[in-house]
Amino acid sequence: MNGTRYTGTWESVKQHTVPAWYEDCKFGIFIHWGIYSVPAFAPRTWELGEVDSDEQWFCNNPYAEWYYNSVNVGRGPTYEHHMNTYGREFRYEDFIPMWKAENWNPGEWAELFQKAGAQYVVLTAKHHDGFCLYPSKHTEFHVGRMGPCRDITGDLTEAVRGAGLKMGLYYSGLIDWQFANDPIFVEGENFSNACPTFEYADYSYKQMKELVDKYRPSVLWNDIGWPKQSEHAMPYLLAHYYNTVEDGVVNDRFNGLYHDFLTKEYQYGKADRTQKWEMCRGMGLSFGYNENEGDDQLISLPKLIRLLVATVADNGNLLLNIGPKADGTIPTEQVKRLLTLGRWLQVNGKGIYGTRCSRRLSEHRADGTQVYYTRKGRDLYFYIDGLKEGCNMVSLPGLHRTVTALNPALELEQDVSENGLRLTVKNYRSDLYLLGFEAAGQE
DSSP states (O other), X not given: OOOOOOOSSHHHHTTOOOOHHHHHHOEEEEEOOSGGGTTOOOOOOOOTTSSOSXXXXXXXXXXXXXXXXXXXXXXXXXXXXXXXXXXXXXXXXXXXXGOOOTTOOHHHHHHHHHHTTOOEEEEEEEOTTOOBSSOOTXXXXXXXXXXXOSOHHHHHHHHHHHTTOEEEXXXXXXXXXXXXXXXXXXXXXXXXXXOOOHHHHXXXXXXXXXXXXXXXXXXXXXXXXXXXXXXXXXXXXXXXXXHHOTTOEEOSTTTTSOOSSEEEETTBSOOOTTSOEEEEEOSSSOSSOOXXXXXXXXXXXXXXXXXXXXXXXXXXXEEEEEOOOTTSOOOHHHHHHHHHHHHHHHHHGGGTTTOEEOSSOOEEOTTSOEEEEEEETTEEEEXXXXXXXEEEEEEETTOOSOOEESSTTOOEEEEEETTEEEEEEEEEOGGGOSXXXXXXXXX
């Protein structure tokens, strides 16, 4: 124990600092899995933040996990798909018996996450549809008695921790369509259409505390916001969490009142080199599994690895989402990306894990190459992107000593002058992706 004991006041909880493990880990796995994994449908439209969050967005929502609302708005591709495929009388809850998770093996998931190089996992314990992926004592609308009929949260928590990774939980604190299900057409209605009752405020508070007491998640990832009716109780809830989970950390979706780290989602939000932040996104445009997103519609391998490096260079973590199928299997195109990222990290992870921001900003050069910098103590690391097959020469002003390639198979020539380092890589291949280098003692 670190000896700190928190009390239920803002003054006390705001003394909390981001734990070292979260600063060091850099890469986590987000999981959106639930009733919505059965219809597995959303149109492929835009990334969040690319267009205004108005009726155009919500009636053409690319998030498959928003299936309930995308039907509830009464128009648009998801509504038309539901009417044509299932009919007007088929309710969202009628999908529950079809979600059986019959091929789910939590140990295999945890092993995959470990091979991917992830250091933590965040599972959606309750999404906006209100269905709990754990046997909650505060509702019967949970996975212990419906659908898979097992404690998904508990089983996965045990497997993930058994693989040596941190386990975190997502909770939809503000929105629960079992309590208030008016259709959401614009972003502001996330708040104005959320249930305004003290009953729901108490319910969400009790469930969040239940998750803390039962599973002790290392990350408490709240979504959208928190009921206004229980904002006064938030300091006590946070204090209880920190006193229960010594290495705990929370995100910023608490009505702007508190955070350990900031969140960015696709193009929504901003990187902040002065504060810890996290980029979350799906491999495609959706978090929940979307049958419309095959291999060609997911983020490419070069872009994925570039995203990780660019995020870490700007003081962020990457929380990369997987959307499993209803039977509990992870689509092969998602597995391919995780394993490729893991192999790259095995070679290049020294300049990722445990690093901090360098004083050097990322460079986007006129010749199409990019250079990203990190540091660990007094050692500088950098990654070069945008190289062509074969021989490449890169100038690195301000570097006045030779460097070491993180991949020992690279053939290098190095010329140090008063202008800096001229680095020649003789044998670049595109399947090496970004190349990592260490400059020991060069801050």
